Amino acid sequence: MQHFPIFMDLAGHRVVLAGGSDAALAKLRLLLKTEARLTVLAADPAPEIVRWAAEGRLRLVRRGVEPGDALCAALFYAATDDDAEDARAARLARADGALVNMVDNLAGSQFITPAIVDRDPVTVAIGTEGAAPVLARTIKRELEERLSPALGTLARIGKGFRHAAERLPFGRARRDFWADYYDRAGPRALADGGEPALMPALDRLLEDHLGRTDAPGHVVFVGAGPGDPDLLTMKARKALDTADVVIHDRLVTPQILELARREALILDVGKEGFGPHTEQGDINALIVAHVRAGQQVVRLKSGDPTIFGRLDEEIEAMEGAGLDWSIVPGITAASASVAAIGQSLTRRGRNGSVRLLTGHDMKGFADHDWAQLARPGEVAAIYMGKRAARFLQGRLLMHGADPATPVTVVENASRADERRIATTLGLLEPTLTEANLGGPALVLYGLAPRRAAEMSIPLQEAL
Ligand code: SAH
Numbered sequence: 444m445q446h447f448p449i450f451m452d453l454a455g456h457r458v459v460l461a462g463g464s465d466a467a468l469a470k471l472r473l474l475l476k477t478e479a480r481l482t483v484l485a486a487d488p489a490p491e492i493v494r495w496a497a498e499g500r501l502r503l504v505r506r507g508v509e510p511g512d513a514l515c516a517a518l519f520y521a522a523t524d525d526d527a528e529d530a531r532a533a534r535l536a537r538a539d540g541a542l543v544n545m546v547d548n549l550a551g552s553q554f555i556t557p558a559i560v561d562r563d564p565v566t567v568a569i570g571t572e573g574a575a576p577v578l579a580r581t582i583k584r585e586l587e588e589r590l591s592p593a594l595g596t597l598a599r600i601g602k603g604f605r606h607a608a609e610r611l612p613f614g615r616a617r618r619d620f621w622a623d624y625y626d627r628a629g630p631r632a633l634a635d636g637g638e639p640a641l642m643p644a645l646d647r648l649l650e651d652h653l654g655r656t657d658a659p660g661h662v663v664f665v666g667a668g669p670g671d672p673d674l675l676t677m678k679a680r681k682a683l684d685t686a687d688v689v690i691h692d693r694l695v696t697p698q699i700l701e702l703a704r705r706e707a708l709i710l711d712v713g714k715e716g717f718g719p720h721t722e723q724g725d726i727n728a729l730i731v732a733h734v735r736a737g738q739q740v741v742r743l744k745s746g747d748p749t750i751f752g753r754l755d756e757e758i759e760a761m762e763g764a765g766l767d768w769s770i771v772p773g774i775t776a777a778s779a780s781v782a783a784i785g786q787s788l789t790r791r792g793r794n795g796s797v798r799l800l801t802g803h804d805m806k807g808f809a810d811h812d813w814a815q816l817a818r819p820g821e822v823a824a825i826y827m828g829k830r831a832a833r834f835l836q837g838r839l840l841m842h843g844a845d846p847a848t849p850v851t852v853v854e855n856a857s858r859a860d861e862r863r864i865a866t867t868l869g870l871l872e873p874t875l876t877e878a879n880l881g882g883p884a885l886v887l888y889g890l891a892p893r894r895a896a897e898m899s900i901p902l903q904e905a906l
Contacts, residue, residue: 446555446572453479457515459541461508461532462522463488466546470522475500476561479517484508484532508532513539518554522546549573558583562595564602597629600641607645611652615687615739620652659767660734664748664757665741666773670696671857674779678771683707687738690730694745694883696858703741723753727760734766745883747775751801751826775799777824780853780885784863785893788822794889798823802831802886810838816888817844825886832875832886836868839888844868849891855882863899865892 456479460467463485471492474481481501483492488503496503504512507528512535513519519536521529521543533543533551545551549572557568558579567586569579601624611617624645632644663682668674675683683689683699686707691700693713700709710729712721733740744752748770761768777799781788788797798816800823801809808831816823817839828835840846846869854862860882866874868888892898 446570448568448570453477453517456517458518459513459516460520460522462524463492464524466522466524470520484512508535510535511539513541516541519543560586560590562590565594565598593633596638597625604645607649624648660737661767662730662734662740662742662761663769663771664754665743665771666747667695667699667743667745668774669746669776669779669857672698672702674774674857676771682741682771685739686741688733688740689743691743692745695743723756727757730757731760731764747773750775750799776856776885779856780887783853783856783861784851784897786890793820794822800825802828808834813838813842817842822889825888828886829880829884833872836871839868848889851887851890851892852884854880854884856885863892863897865898
């Protein structure tokens with residue numbers, strides 16, 4: 444981010460603009476929305492500018508820029524429609540100590556003016572650092588359509604009520620009140636009785652909310668998917684939007700945590716295969732404590748929370764404490780991994796069932812029905828299988844599996860650093876060790892990538 448967006452208080456401050464034709468007019472239409480003291484320097488000003496000057500909305504000086512014109516100015520715009528003159532004006536203004544914008548000249552500008560969606564006091568500023576003005580216009584159009592013209596009125600009246608609303612306890616109660624006002628009570632009152640109906644509606648709404656007993660806390664066990672934020676469900680996004688607390692595992696990516704409500708408390712209780720971790724009992728206690736305190740807790744687990752997520756232990760802790768919970772499913776690593784290699788987990792005539800296995804459990808390497816799995820056509824998605832590869836390979840070969848059975852390992856499925864390694868059961872080790880996997884990896888037993896393009900490491904190289 445080269446340009447940092449801020450909102451600047453211009454009320455009563457001096458803003459100077461050099462120029463009197465099209466570029467100047469475009470900027471002035473925006474600047475006239477502010478409470479700045481505007482001065483325009485133009486030898487030959489357009490009629491609108493003359494009119495605005497006559498109406499007292501700006502001060503007009505009929506000449507070009509001279510040294511000292513921008514003294515004490517907060518902002519200076521060079522908008523003369525003449526590059527050389529803009530450069531001269533900008534130089535003088537900078538010498539006077541003003542922040543300078545040169546119209547259509549990013550390199551010569553110390554600040555840029557964003558595209559604006561104006562629902563004063565709600566203002567949306569859109570900037571692309573000059574990279575894609577067309578995109579900025581498209582986003583502006585979409586927002587103009589989406590944000591009701593009444594939003595400004597709602598926000599202006601709402602602002603005057605903020606103090607009164609402090610009678611509600613800080614946090615969720617107050618948030619719910621405002622959400623109710625903006626989503627429902629406000630627009631309805633405005634439609635029924637216009638602006639005068641808003642204050643009485645706010646009073647009624649406040650009484651209503653003050654009368655409510657404290658809403659109980661709640662935990663939702665949310666699947667964060669395999670890592671790509673685009674693979675979150677809408678429900679997961681909504682839960683993150685309203686969370687007071689987010690308790691997440693190690694595999695949940697920073698891009699997904701970014702989506703949590705800005706004020707939310709984010710707690711990492713990451714567990715790594717054999718490495719350091721927060722005890723399950725401590726995690727359960729942490730969730731219970733926050734829900735008891737009346738908070739909306741999101742327990743964020745990678746993939747789908749119902750798959751190798753120790754979900755039941757956490758649910759039992761909630762039930763034991765008599766607390767409320769729900770589940771939002773997510774896309775599991777197996778789904779993301781088969782998608783990455785263009786395959787299906789099940790296929791007519793090949794396998795009518797698929798197994799989700801774990802490479803290790805709490806006691807060590809996990810045992811399974813190897814004889815069943817060793818039969819031709821079987822497919823299994825093996826979670827937490829990195830360190831168990833040699834064990835899996837040994838067990839399956841011992842039970843008669845064909846060493847040529849395809850095996851594909853997908854590391855960091857759905858993420859920017861995704862890797863796919865195609866091999867066979869006979870070569871699974873040493874292939875896996877040599878691949879030096881750093882991220883989470885899923886072993887797809889019985890599946891090869893459908894096309895060479897779906898492999899990030901060529902077969903020969905992996906071998
Ligand atoms: N609940 C999760 C699984 C948790 S167990 C789910 O449904 O996906 C953790 C294991 O999941 C890891 O050891 C790895 O085998 C697998 N895994 C999780 N995210 C992955 C990813 N992005 N790519 C490959 N494997 C992943």
